[in-house]
Amino acid sequence: MPGSLEGRKAIVTGASSGIGEATVEALVREGAVVSAGARRRDRLEALAERVGTEAVHAHAVDVTDEAAARSFVEDSAAEMDGLDVLINNAGVMLLGPVTGADVEHWQRMINVNLLGLLYCTHAALPVMGEGGGGHIVNVSSVAGRTANMGSAVYNMTKFGVVAFSEALRQEVLDANIRVTCVEPGFVATELQGHNEHPMVVQMIDKMREDLGDGVLQASDIADAIVYTLSRPPHVAINEVLVRPTKQRR
Numbered sequence: 029m030p031g032s033l034e035g036r037k038a039i040v041t042g043a044s045s046g047i048g049e050a051t052v053e054a055l056v057r058e059g060a061v062v063s064a065g066a067r068r069r070d071r072l073e074a075l076a077e078r079v080g081t082e083a084v085h086a087h088a089v090d091v092t093d094e095a096a097a098r099s100f101v102e103d104s105a106a107e108m109d110g111l112d113v114l115i116n117n118a119g120v121m122l123l124g125p126v127t128g129a130d131v132e133h134w135q136r137m138i139n140v141n142l143l144g145l146l147y148c149t150h151a152a153l154p155v156m157g158e159g160g161g162g163h164i165v166n167v168s169s170v171a172g173r174t175a176n177m178g179s180a181v182y183n184m185t186k187f188g189v190v191a192f193s194e195a196l197r198q199e200v201l202d203a204n205i206r207v208t209c210v211e212p213g214f215v216a217t218e219l220q221g222h223n224e225h226p227m228v229v230q231m232i233d234k235m236r237e238d239l240g241d242g243v244l245q246a247s248d249i250a251d252a253i254v255y256t257l258s259r260p261p262h263v264a265i266n267e268v269l270v271r272p273t274k275q276r277r
């Protein structure tokens with residue numbers, strides 16, 4: 029039986045771990061061909077080997093480099109002979125109070141979470157337009173819906189993704205391009221592990237402990253993404269907020 033995304037041509041950024049990796053697996057399971065991008069080439073190649081090199085093309089790319097992001101999107105579309113789906117998933121989360129923060133952390137979050145997403149989108153829109161339409165999925169966060177102390181700049185980037193997604197939706201609907209913003213709660217991935225601030229590490233550890241087995245898995249978010257992509261053409265799921273059942277905020 030054909031999968032729900034049979035023949036779809038998709039790009040996934042941040043595909044070397046976590047939600048991006050699980051999304052590549054889910055898309056291929058549903059019949060899509062995927063161009064998987066991130067900086068860690070070895071992880072992408074291992075993913076392609078595991079899932080099938082005919083369905084997954086591995087591309088080492090730093091999405092904060094505008095020219096590299098553009099080439100990634102354009103080369104992927106050429107390689108797959110079209111582009112139906114762009115999943116802007118690459119992201120970093122470096123939390124801590126604003127006072128005394130390392131501004132390099134702010135720059136990394138803004139460069140990856142905002143500019144990387146913008147560069148890939150900018151490159152994908154004309155390709156999708158020429159192909160008669162497409163679907164862009166932007167991975168924001170519950171942190172794009174509620175702000176909390178210690179998360180100000182991450183909140184800023186993820187609120188930005190939500191706002192950008194809605195404005196973009198209005199601009200591209202006449203080109204048959206759907207836009208979806210996915211907002212995960214706490215998912216067990218590498219994301220939290222990049223934090224060093226003792227207060228943040230303690231807060232994350234406590235939250236993780238409280239959720240126990242109830243924490244979201246990357247595959248839960250991949251399932252939600254597949255759901256949005258597999259609706260009939262007249263249905264646009266514009267926003268999906270997925271929390272662990274026991275996550276309060």
Ligand SMILES: NC(=O)c1ccc[n+]([C@@H]2O[C@H](COP(=O)([O-])OP(=O)(O)OC[C@H]3O[C@@H](n4cnc5c(N)ncnc54)[C@H](OP(=O)(O)O)[C@@H]3O)[C@@H](O)[C@H]2O)c1
Nearest residue numbers: 042044045046047066067068090091118119169215217219
């Ligand atoms: N985990 C959660 O609780 C959670 C909750 C809400 C939202 N999110 C969002 O979900 C998305 C995926 O995160 P995750 O949880 O799956 O974390 P993750 O396992 O750390 O994955 C992040 C991905 O982004 C890639 N990346 C980072 N910087 C990049 C760059 N400059 N260029 C290209 N790729 C880059 C990483 O690959 P390389 O290091 O190989 O480049 C990695 O594949 C992020 O946007 C995150 O904000 C996660």
